Structure formats: C-alpha cells, structure tokens
Amino acid sequence: MNDMTLLVVASTVAALLAIGLGVMLPAIAMGKAISQALESLARQPESEKTIMRTLFIGLAMIESLAIYVLVIVLIVLFRNPLLSLL
Template sequence: MHEMSTFVLISTALAIVGISIGVMLPALAMGWALTRAMDALARQPEAERAIMRTLFIGLAMIESLAIYVLVIVLIVLFRNPLLEYLIK
C-alpha cells in the first residue's frame, strides 16, 4: 500500500507542475501575439480586419493547447493508466 500512496502523490505533483507549465506558456504566447497584433495595427490601421481575423484564429489555436494540457492532466489525476500496472 505504501507504493500506491507514493505513486499517487508523485503523479499528483507532476500533474500540478504540468498544468502550471502548460497554462503559463500559452498565456505568454497569447500576450506576445496580442502585442504583435497591436504593433501591426499601429503601423497599418487600414489592415485591421485581416489582422484581427488572423489574431483571433491564432489565439484560438493557442488556447486549444492549454485545453489539451488540462484534459491530459485530468486523465492522469482521475484515471491514471499506469495505476493498473501497480495494482497487479
């Protein structure tokens, strides 16, 4: 039973580290993309529609990375596939 609690503790700690890194990096990428879009709008205000459309598509793609990380971390926390090997 000691192995089980150690395994659960380690997988929980790694899930916390994974979600923190997996959310922090897309947030930085979103900020960087928004900064670049604002710079582009300041240089060429007439291209606002094209810049905004591209920005929103890019932000949606970046946000999907954070959602994928969340799904993987939830799988590890609540239905760890490696736990079956430890029980046997």
C-alpha cells in the first residue's frame, strides 16, 4: 500500500467516525432539550411562549453543530488538503 492509498483510507475512516459522532451527539442533546422543555411546559404552562422560543433557538444552535461537522467531513473527503502534500 502506498502513501496516497493509506492517506485516503485513513481520512475516509476518520470522516466516517466524525460524521457518526457529529450526528449522534447533537441528536442526544436535542432529545434532552426537548425532554426538558416538555417537563417545563408541564410545570408552568403559562410560560409556553418563552419556553418554546428558547427551545427553538437552542435546537437551531445544536443543529448548526451537526451542519458544521457535515461541512468539515465533506471537505476532508472531497477536497483533502493533505493530498496535495504527497
């Protein structure tokens, strides 16, 4: 196996691990945020608008982390800067 093949295989494996973690961890965080928001709504239904607004802002922030991971993984897979060094 030459250096180029090894680098491509290693970057592909790293990208797969990154996208796996980059999807799994924000999904867990979203589930926890939604769970806590529903619990808060059950305790104080009169503050529904405030809780929902804060929930949606938080979910957007969490989702942006997953999108950043996707962008970086696509860069590593299709425009790997290390390939130009070989």
